[in-house]
Amino acid sequence: MNKLDISARLSTCQTNCYRMTTLGERLKQERKRLGLNQEEFAAHGGVKRYAQLNYENGSRKPDSDYLAAVASLGVDVLFVLTGRCDPGSLPSDEAELLRRYREASDALKAAALGALIGGAAPAKVQQNFHSGVNIGQQITGNVTAPQAFTVGGSKKKK
Incomplete structure (x- = not known):
């Protein structure tokens, strides 16, 4: 099994952790993950295409011989039966x-x-400072050092 297969399986499992799915839906997801059509998948399981269609639409449940056969293709049978990877x-x-x-x-x-x-990419950080006069300053990026800002000018001389 290569990393792409593992990533696809984990993605399928993570996507369905919080969503109720039927055995037939999970079986169909595994078939699609493996890139097989119903006829090809059915042949590997030792059944006809019509039986595969019935498994996927929920009108019929697969037997242990079928599940053992498709497991040899890389189907996660635990996921198909329980929804857990x-x-x-x-x-x-x-x-x-x-x-x-x-x-x-x-x-x-x-x-x-x-x-x-x-370790993830940092979110965009932006700080805008404006004073009462026509002065503006914009800082973009991560601010990692202590900084002081003085806004305004010097006192007026009398």
Whole structure:
């Protein structure tokens, strides 16, 4: 299984975590993820196209022989049956990261998330300062050093 297949599977699982789907819908998602039409997928499962159509529309449930056969194609049968992704489908480094995260204290989890989120592209930061006179200043970007701004001029001489 290559990284593209894993990314597609994780994307499918993440997309459906909060949405109720039927067994037939999940089976169809897996078929499409693998890039097969109903006839090709049915042949791999040892059934006819019409049976595949019935599985996907929910009028018929697949048997264990069919599920075992399509599993050899890379179908995540746990996902098809329950809607949850097979944890074994993660690459070893991601599985290790997940295992260690689950064992970590709340403080360590917060630090790990902060490090991962901090590595993201910074949001655009913009500050505008205006005074009562015709002066304007615009700062764009991340402000990382302490700064002082003096707005106005010197006192008038008498």
